[in-house]
Structures are given as C-alpha cells and as structure tokens.
Amino acid sequence: MIPPRGDGTAPSSALETLPLQAPPRPAPRDPAALRGRTPALRLAGVRKAFRRHLSLGRIPVLRGVSFEVVPGTIHGLLGPNGAGKTTTLRIILGLVRPDSGTAEICGRLASDPDSRAGVGFLPESPWFYDDLTAREFLEFSAHLAGIPGPSRAGEARRLLERVDMATRADTPLRRCSKGMVQRVGMAQALLGDPELILDEPMSGLDPVGRREFRDLILEQRAAGRTVFFSSHILQDAEMICDRVTILDRGAVAAQGELAELLGGNIRFWEVGLRGVDPTGLIARVAVLRTSGAEVIARVDSEDDLDRLLAAVVDRGGAIRSVAPCRETLEDLFLREIGAPRGGGAR
C-alpha cells in the first residue's frame, strides 16, 4: 500500500505521487504533552463592533470569538475576506480594544504592553520607514525588541541573511519591492526569537518566497516557538498548520487539530495503471482520466482497491501509483463557511 504524503496532504493527482518522496517536514510537538501549559494565546468571548460612518449604528465584526493557541505549535487563523481575522490579530496585539471578552498572551491581558515582550508581529502588506535602509530599520526594531546594544547589529545582520536580504541591507526601503519589504518585515518579526503573530505572511510573495516562508515557519516550530498566523491561502495553511481556527462572519466556525478536523478517513483511492483497461475488471471502478498509455481510475473502498490491483496483475498490467484521497482543508473550509465548491476561497 502506498502511504500518503509525509506532510499529511492529499495529492491532487495520482501522477503527482509517482516519485513518492514527500519533502521532509519537522515533526510537530506532541500536542498532548503541550496541553496543560499556559496557552500562548487565549481569546475568550471576544466581541467587537465598529461604528458606521456618521455613527449610524455599529457593524459587528467579532461575535464571541474564543480559542486557544497551544505553545510550540503552528496555529492558522483561517477565514474568507471580512471574517474578522485581522481584527482578531489587532485585539491580541492591543491595537484594538474588544467590546467584551478577554484576549491574553501567555496568561497576560493583551491590554498590558508587557504581554508583548516576547512577541514578533508581521502585519499584512507591511510598509515601513521609506527613508531607512533595511539594516537601519532592523537595528531600530532590535532596540525596541529589547536586544542589548552590542548585539543589535549582529542580530540585524543574521536575520537579513536569514531572509535573503543581506545583499540589500543598505538599500532604502522605498527602493525595495513588495516581496523584499515582506522579507524585511519577517526579519523584524524574528528579532529576539519571539513567538510569532503573522498577518497573511505569504501575501505578496512569489512561489519561491512562499516556500521559503513556509520553511522558516516550520523551523520556528522546530525550535519550540509558537507561530500564529492568519491566512486565506489554504494550501499554505494545510501544509504547515498543526491546529486551525476557521472564522466565518466574526464567529468560530471550526477549530481543532488539523488532522482531527480533516479526519483520517480516506474518501477514495486514485490508481494509476498502464497496459490494461480497468473498466469491467471489477464492479465499482471509474476511469477519471487517461494520460497517454496511463489510466487513472478511482475506487471508493479498500476492498475494491485490493480487487482492482489483483485483477490488474492477473491481466499483466502495471500499477504505476496508488494514492489515497482524504478530505482537504479546502473541503473543510468550504463546508464550514457554507460556500459552494469551486467558489470563493483560495
């Protein structure tokens, strides 16, 4: 039996699984061992409404949001545009006051500035001081992060190297592209090795940059740090999150460990075959597509799979791949927010 990918995601196509080599992924910390510790972040019954223009009524943005972030895990805050993700982050950071409910960072109320002593934040589409160079901005941020004077320059250099901006360290930020500014933003968030709060960290990045940021987030978790990020790019979240909270119209639609939410159940199997037509070999098989001499077939149960594979071998055919297809985060997301498949969210 061919195992699913190491990162727990279901392949979109059986042909993709041919190499059968998943990228290495650091093992998540055992959530059970981490339970019982003070949550890295905790929201309890948070409500927030904003005033309309001319103070004509209020628009509710958050309607009693509650969740906890387990220390040392990667926790994704997902939701469609307007779900309240950014407002939630701003409440956690003390930039916005909740109308009711509480937000805590490591057991301290978010309204206390000291609660943010070990937190690094990357805003969505960051814009920093145009006239400063990346190095100057990082040294300034290092000062604010409480890094002692003699270490600031070294820390700035180390992190600029880490985000591939060492060669642009002395370029004024106004001359940097959006992706470069995003990298500088990530570097400033990493100052002091803090727990991370990231607002749409992958937005504005090219595929290489997204991959690098994903790796960087995984490294943070491997080093024992918590990463809490908002995103509506589900593929990224599915690849790296241990736990997710899905917000929809200001309320929590689903939350928990990603593996539990998606379930271990295999919805169907995709089998890549060569040299044989699977139609008629067994009763319940469907041909999904053909690619040259290769046929991709679908069976819905493990028994059917065993029968199909045996029949293919009997007829002298070749089995090129077998891929189990589980529910994806996108399936879960669309189900929870009640959107039709193929619409809306990425």
Place this chain on the structure above:
Amino acid sequence: MNPATTRAASGDRAAGAVRRPARPGIVAAIARNTFREAVRDRVLYLLLFFALGLILLSRVLSMITVGDETKILKDFGLSAIGLFGVLTAVLMGVGLVFREIERRTVQVLLARPIRRADFLLGKFAGLALVLAVNTGLMTLGLYALLALHGAADPGLLRGIGLLYIEQLVMTAAALLFSSFSTPILSSLLTLGLYAVGHLSWSLLLLEEKLPPGAGRAVSHAFYWLLPNLDRLDIKAEVVHQVALAPSLVALAAVYGAGWVLVLLAGACAVFARREFV
C-alpha cells in the same frame, strides 16, 4: 534563505538575550528614528533654506531702510527664526503621528512592548531635536551676519531660547491635534492656537469693555485657559537691549514648559484611547 543562521532552540531566549526594553531607551530610540527621518525629509531643508535666505535678505533690507541697521538686522533675523521655527514645528509635527497611523508603521511599533505614551514622547523628543538643530543653524547664520557688523550681541540668545520653547509648545499642540484629526485640520488648529496665543491680550481688553457678568467671566476664563504666547516673545526687548530680569525670562521658560507638559499629557490621553483599525 539560509537556515543555518536560525538559532537552534528557544533556549537562547532563556539565556536572557532579550529583555523588556527600558522606557527611557525606547523613547530615545524613537526620538533618534524620528530625527533621522526628519533630516532626510526635503521639507526641512526647504524651510531652512528660506529661513537662512530671509536672514540674508535682512542685510539688504537694513541697507535700504532708514534706521539703525543693526537693529533691523536683529529684528528681522529673530522674526525669521521664530516664524520658520514655528512653521517647521507645525508642518512636521502634524505629520508625525498621522503618517505613522496612515502607513500602519505604528502597528509594528506598538506590537512591541511599548507604551503609547512612550511612543508619543519619543516622537516629540525627536522633533524637538530637529528644531534645536534648525534653530541652532539659523542662529549661527544670524550671528555670522551680526559679526560682520561687529554687533554679535549674546543677549539675543535669551530671546532665541524663548522662541525655541514656543516651537516646543507648538509641536506639543500639533501632536495633540494630530492624535485625533487629519493633518490639514491639525495644521489649522495648531496655527489657530498660535494666533490666539499671540492675541490673548485682547481678551483682557475685551474684559475691560464688557459690563460685569457672564460675558466678562467667560472672557477672563479664556484668557487664563489659553496659552499666552506673548510671554515667550521678548524680541523687541532683546533687540532694543531693554534690561530684563533673569527671573522674568526664567518664569517665561517655565510657563512655556508647563504648556508643553499640559499639551503632551492631553495628546497621550487621546492617543491611549485610540484604536488602530
């Protein structure tokens, strides 16, 4: 990216590499950053250029005007320092906080363990440093001209010192207004306060002309509630070398500093309640 440069474990944090920054250090860091931003702003150089130009023009005016050339030079020079200092304080002061909010850089800063009051104080201190350098350069220009006339009078420094304090009052007012309104409205309010501050003596005249009653009480109250910026204006006295008791100058300085504190406290109170959406 280079993963080798990432620290191996969170144990580094436990070793005490990072601590909660000290508040004076935070204020100083924000002040230094504000200063650095300001000195890279072309508006500052434009204002300084015009101020120095005006001081040089005073030399020409003193030659073509009937009267004591030196006094005209001093009067014109001090007026230029006062006017351009206040313009710099207002134009740069109203943008200090608004720009941070508009560009959302304030969110990155306040996501650190920083008190909002420290952020504002840092901004104020940074601009105060810019104004000090600005006023210092204009003063050097004026003294260079006066030295050519052999009339470099150190007594002018008392007047310039009070003009600088007036600039600080205007900076604090600009910070207060910009913490809840747009730059244009903040500019108008700050310049309005400057005008009212220099005309507050007229409230006393009004009080004398009003019959006893509510109107007179209101006029009297406004006289004491609004800053009297004329107290910080001793240009005429220093130009004409009128003897001024040191205590009078010191009291004026304390009066100005008191207004700076009141306006900054107001700005901090408003800013503390502000939400960054």
